[in-house]
Amino acid sequence: MTFGGQAKNKKMVRLSGELDHHSAAEIRDKLDQIIAKTAPGVLVLDFSEVTLMDSSGIGLVIGRYKRLKAQGAQLKVCNLSRQIDQVFQLSGLYTIIEKL
């Protein structure tokens, strides 16, 4: 996971590897630390280095969405592979999360 700052209050986090039940706990903790530390207005999750995501990733993303929404912030995603994009679509995540 790498972290970068862009426009004011917009933060991007690049995820990597396989996002499954095993890795979700650690990723969740790290994302929550970033959210608490930086209080972004918009958090963008970059999936360009994520090679697989199952439904555990859906729960992870929804959890971060709720946390950010509670702070008046937004969650967005970018660079999803075909497989991950399909998982997002069938779960309805795009109705609440914007794909850049």
Next chain:
Amino acid sequence: MKTGNKMELKFLSLSVNEGFARLCSAGFASQLDPTLEQLSDIKTAISEAVTNAIVHAYRNEINTIIMRGEISDNIVRFEVEDRGCGIKNVDEAVQPFFTTAASEERSGMGFTVMQTFMDKVEVRSNPGRGTTVLLEKKIERVDNSDLALS
């Protein structure tokens, strides 16, 4: 025509074995010469079935998961079996967003993902005795015989 290959794998219900199961399923299916997309589909579906066994079937214990694979012609079939708590209502369990672990950020989309990425999904369960998830995918072969070699 591919016929008659089988495998059986047993491993503990540790989350680290989710990736192991994915790799094994992809390795077994590879003999049908699938595309990368098809392999990704299989790995994702297997990941869901194995995770269900770890999170739901064997909730508070470490036990054995059995994964079987079979190839017949151009179809690969997998079974993911646990001897955990079983599912009381399978029709309810396979519904999108249904989960028995909502407090753990579980999306309840595991079976939906399996149904999306595989051609056939079947769930057999006996409450108190365990569950077997059957997954099947047809691998269409690409005919490269007319490609010119230069």
